[in-house]
Amino acid sequence: MTRFAEWCTQAEIPAANHKLQALNADPQKLGEAVGIVAEMIPDHYVMPGRLAQLLNRLGRSAVAAYVAEKLPTSLPLKSGDLGEILCTTFVHEGTSFKLGIKRLRWKDHRNMAMRGDDVLAFSLGEGATGLKVLKAEAKSRARMPASVIAAARGALSAYGELPSPHAMSFVADRLDEASDKPLRDALDDAQLKRSLKPSQVTHMLFAFSGNDASTLLATNLNTYAGEAAQHYVGLRVENHKDFINAVFAAVEG
Template identity: 35%
Template structure:
């Protein structure tokens, strides 16, 4: 789909294993990706095929009500969820790892934040043999500041920088329930890692992902500069000036399934 390619202009800086990426909306970029992003948001709460089946059985209005029941209705809930959605899409589009489980489909309540790592990217190295992980923390704020950045880094560093066992096991078990042999293989690798903990730090990348109305706060670069060099670090900011209006509009778009 190329969500970010069509939506934003990117600036990327790299210093050894540290990457600092900032994105700013292109003129007309939001209109370019509006429909695709709305569909992407839906897909994080339910399978698109299942939504289509609801439409066929019950019509657009009832299908939209069912979908709406899975989506948060508070500004805070929507902001947090959209941060995770945009982070997931960035990992898969720009880094090439899979975020194999759309965990927002498994929330206990639509307005509740989920516990554990915000997103986990997974795959294998170039030889296709050794497991590779990315542990991610996503923050979405109208005004991003140092307190939020410091808090996110603290979460990334917990468990000695490893993906938390409960988060990794959750992903592993969902993959093992799949009918796809590749999903099963990856799920088995993740489940083994929960018990064996054999992955070295240099194969567990970290991403601090932010979307904010005030753009990249200086604390983001300071935070990246202070990190170690034993793993790949990604610090990312998506600048959306009308942050709250953008979120409200995109959820309205996502909930509207149309009538044709």
């Protein structure tokens, strides 16, 4: 749990017929925030059962070493991974989309970025249209420019507003490993029967930055004319670089 409310102020910003939220980290609570975020980082890189197995067999030092080998070493990759992690936890904790996977567990290499949609999350009701999908793009910059937000907007609108076929198949395959048959079958139906519609999709653009990106987000959001619901989030941590480094140092320490 990232518990944003414990270290951020939150505000809703009027934006057309969609949703825009601004979160600002309290400078006086950044030490607390580092501890909260660092605590949940390992779960995004390693299956809990794997950690438990290592802990039981080899102890805490082995667990720490194993997790450290999963973490990126460069600041740009740490920044990108942390943006995706914060977006994932925001979605699972603060929206109705509670189902899905933590995809960083399947990175090819700790110093390689993953391709495809940054975050996919789901809710599952009854019937053919019971599947609802959140497709998110997470961007992390010390100073967020309009060009990065525009690129994220383009990625969200790609594939006819829907998740990419590769991303959906990737999640379905991981759900098969996790024995989550109902959601796996719903994703297979959406893919193979081509039953998913933009009206079942919500887009999230999650901007994690050192500057206040709310005006840029609002401007971009007001240009959207598609069918999918829109939810933009700006998370500002003024000392962006220091915060990222502190979080990963806390995990490794």
